[in-house]
């Protein structure tokens with residue numbers, strides 16, 4: 001059975017997030033706010049279909065996708081770019097490629113026990129976020 005990402009996940013660590021913010025040209029003031037946020041993820045998964053919300057006291061971000069289907073993603077409230085996004089599976093990992101202005105942009109997501117790991121990469125920068133299952 002493929003990994004089950006359903007649920008609510010609370011951030012426990014966010015390593016090198018500011019490197020990502022800089023790489024996507026987020027201004028200083030916004031970086032200072034964004035880098036101190038605790039994020040919560042809500043994921044509804046039905047087979048290959050995912051509805052995801054990343055929530056915080058400052059901004060929220062929603063992205064929905066189906067495995068293997070490319071779509072245009074607008075990173076609204078983040079860096080406000082348009083990218084062509086495809087999420088595929090590599091075993092139990094989800095691998096996202098976001099083609100656009102910034103090279104080597106995307107993320108990988110996987111589970112380890114009741115922890116969800118999200119590695120976000122842009123250019124040569126990598127951020128590692130860990131979330132603990134709460135519901």
Ligand code: 1AG
Nearest residue numbers: 026034039052054055056059060061077078079
């Ligand atoms: C994602 O996960 C990542 C979503 O697509 C958001 C995570 C980090 C935000 C990235 C860049 C931040 C840009 C500007 C800073 C402004 C506000 C920060 C707000 C942070 C909370 C939204 C999808 C994946 C699918 O988990 O399962």
